[in-house]
Amino acid sequence: MNRIRQEVNDLINRGLDAHVRLAVTGLSRAGKTAFITSLVNQLLHTSTHDNLPLLGAARDKRIIGAKRVPQTNLMVPRFDYDNALAQLQSSPPQWPIPTRDVSEIRLAIKYKTKKRTKKLLSSVSTLYLDIIDYPGEWLLDLPMLELDFATWSAQQFNAIHGIRAELAKPWVEELDKLDLTVEASEKTLAHIAALYTDYLHKCKESGLHWVQPGRFVLPGELEGAPVLQFFPCRNLNGETKADKHSVLALLKRRYEEYQNKVVKAFYKHHFSTFDRQIVLVDCLSPLNAGHESFMDMRSALDQIMHSFRYGRNGLLKRIFSPKIDKVLFAATKADHITPDQYGNLVSLLQQMIHPAWQSAAYENIEMSCISMASVRATKSGHIDTNDGRIPAIQGVTETDEPITLYPGEVPSKLPNPDFWLNNHFDFTSFRPMTLSQDQPCQHIRIDKALDTLIGDKLK
Ligand SMILES: Nc1nc2c(ncn2[C@@H]2O[C@H](COP(=O)(O)OP(=O)(O)O)[C@@H](O)[C@H]2O)c(=O)[nH]1
Ligand SMILES: [Mg+2]
Structure with missing residues (x-):
């Protein structure tokens, strides 16, 4: 009541x-x-x-x-x-x-x-x-609603270059050993899905944020659920109809379940x-x-x-x-x-x-x-140098050292790659103030x- x-x-x-x-x-x-x-x-x-x-x-x-x-x-x-x-x-x-x-x-x-x-x-x-x-990662999944499993898979493989290529190796190697047409083994799929999830985590640890499905890295209450146990596959475009017990059919079903029960459900509820x-x-x-x-x-x-x-x-x-x-x-x-x-x-x-x-x-x-x-x-103030007064911030690092520094300039426009050659931006982790x-x-x-x-x- x-x-x-x-x-x-x-x-x-x-x-x-x-x-x-x-x-x-x-x-x-x-x-x-x-x-x-x-x-x-x-x-x-x-x-x-x-x-x-x-x-x-x-x-x-x-x-x-x-x-x-x-x-x-x-x-x-x-x-x-x-x-x-x-x-x-x-x-x-x-x-x-x-x-x-x-x-x-x-x-x-x-x-x-x-x-x-x-x-x-x-x-x-x-x-x-x-x-x-x-988590903002959950919003990264919205575009998946407009992609079928084959298109999504192709998009994921297209993204594997630069840092990602190295990080993807362990799961791609296992994936390449998998025959998509045979009857699915839960255990094998769970194993490869775990490697894929691991790859997404490593992307994040390396400072890359675009990971799909976003729920895989922040599963919340869905941790360990089979709906999070799928992964993209290579060269699916020419694939003819798969037997309904095959690995491919199962992966497709899980992908669709994910679209409906996880992504859409978040937007609806x-x-x-x-x-x-x-x-x-x-x-x-x-x-x-x-x-x-x-x-x-x-x-x-x-x-x-x-x-x-x-x-x-x-x-x-x-x-x-x-x-x-x-x-x-x-x-x-x-x-x-x-x-x-x-x-x-x-x-x-x-x-x-x-x-x-x-x-x-x-x-x-x-x-x-x-x-x-x-x-x-941090507090902000100035430091006096031979070139005059420059603005500075002052704080205590996470290893308890008090420091005063000028962290550098923030570019006001999208920087081109040269920015990182000529500039140094100093990002130090500080403790919150008392x-x-x-x-x-x-x-x-x-x-x-x-x-x-x-x-x-x-x-
Ligand atoms: N200096 C500074 N650091 C912050 C501030 N907000 C967050 N941080 C740092 O960013 C980290 C992650 O913040 P958190 O709020 O846990 O991020 P979340 O994952 O988005 O919830 C913190 O542990 C801090 O080190 C802030 O206002 N000032
Ligand atoms: Mg948080």
Whole structure:
């Protein structure tokens, strides 16, 4: 009964614009956990601290307070805010332990309304904010819905060059020993699928982000399930009809099962409920890693953009009715660069997503880009050198050494391969700054992100 009452209340709140589902995504290590932890932490402190000056409602002192309330979607694990915060507050401070699945947390934000229509009802309103964390890798799978098994297989083999060629060897060698026409052995398929998954993990470890199926590297609750036990095969185009017990037929069936029960299901049951989306992008790590890694990040972003293209007869419209009307792309970890480089970081991110953004298919979505740091790990200042004063950042490395450095320039345009020959970009991992119990954590422009994403809902 309570459950039904809660759902009815949710519906009414939605009608009054008092409920927003904000989805947070990004490829692994983009900074999702840090972002959600900081966001919740900031909102819980904003009634007592001036920590969010760029969020209109906070600047106008209209936020009365925020608190955590139980989420209504009982089928999704809770985002573990307490543990993540405890990590940041430990001594020495630690980054929160990564999570690898979808999770959710709900806040109730009480604020004084500005809108006359809302004031008629009451001068104080509550915005229920659901924050959902899910891996960006899952969005990489959308294009698979339009490919049959043979076409998808061919595409995967076409991508095997450069670093990938070396990494793919172990599974390709086993694959070449497999006869696709004989009766399938579960054990052999599981073995080759494990080698294929291993290959995808190694791609990620080498700084390559475009991996398909994305679920294979972040399986969540599907870990070990046979629907994740398939792999692409070579030269399928000329293949005639395979016997229904053959390896090939089984692989095809699993692929189709994956399309329907994993990819489509995610869009239907999760994605379709999101109102707003923030996509976190770590541009700095690939910039540090080199040309191949950088270009690969760009093509992964391109794939991710497909999920926000709701053309009238588009693939997504056929699966569900999309609701997302605002997408914010945020270049994370801006505390790794000096403030004079923030502008370049934003324009680099814009260039990375620009070609897709231009497309008219996005006309109903408002998109924007910012740079930010969810949890500051450095202070910025200057150092005096023989050539004069130069900007610098100061922090403590993960091996506990205090350092001051100028990390280098961020290119404002997509760099060509020469950039990596002539420039050195210094990306050092820092510990988060010491955080006391009663202070919100320090950030750069997380308030700007909030204002863009939910500012209109707090009026
Ligand atoms: N300096 C700095 N590092 C960050 C920030 N956010 C994330 N990181 C680093 O990136 C790592 C991955 O972040 P996490 O939030 O776990 O990424 P997720 O996989 O997207 O959830 C962290 O362990 C930190 O080392 C930030 O705002 N500043
Ligand atoms: Mg995480």
